[in-house]
Amino acid sequence: MSNNADEVRANGGARGRAPTDPNRQLPKRISLLGYTIQIPAAANDATAAAQGDDDYINPQYWPHDEYSSDVPFPNSSNGTRQPGRRRVNKRQEKPKTIPPQYPWATDLRAQVHPLTTLRSRHIQTITGQVYCRNCDLKYDVSLDLESKFAEVATFLKENKSAMRDRAPRNWKNPTMPACNVCRHPRNVKPVIADKKRAINWLFLLLSQTLGFCTLDQLKYFCKHTSSHRTGAKDRVLYLTYLALCKQLDPEGPFDLR
């Protein structure tokens, strides 16, 4: 190595603060933040920069990966941290809220408004998209909120004890009404959004077609509604029905036990 300044740049002096005069006389030992640091000759220029400019620390001497703004610098009497140094977030955390995906959905994932809110907002019809394999068409279907929820809730109340925390056959293998276009009886399915946050949970509940969801999609729902349940699909499916009914009617008999 013929030039000290070149080495400094290679060691992290890219901020351009390191002096370029290789002949400058520099101390071999400095006191920095209460520490006495022994300086190898090759890094003297960078250390000089540290003395002259407290924003400059040669990364070679400060393991910045371990640095956290929550922890004051060691031996720092007033706990202040070095200006110009910020914590780097290594993991991008997902925001807690999302834009509501439907008029009946809240800004929380997998969460719909209770019936009281929907009534006060005059939301009486819940719409969802379906696809008919026979005529290869996608179109919207509208469901009456009150009467369809009453169907699900009554079925659940009357059969809950016999279900043993498992979805019954008609929920595991749901059928939709005949196609509105071609009248074919068994080729219509709800369109389930690829992005889980955009799944139309209320439409699936009211049409009793949550069984078309994959286990992964149902687990997503349980994860975001604090159910934190795992298990076979009929178990997670049952929990999803129960939790959605509870969201709509928080006072109803929709607790797990």
Ligand SMILES: [Zn+2]
């Ligand atoms: Zn059709």
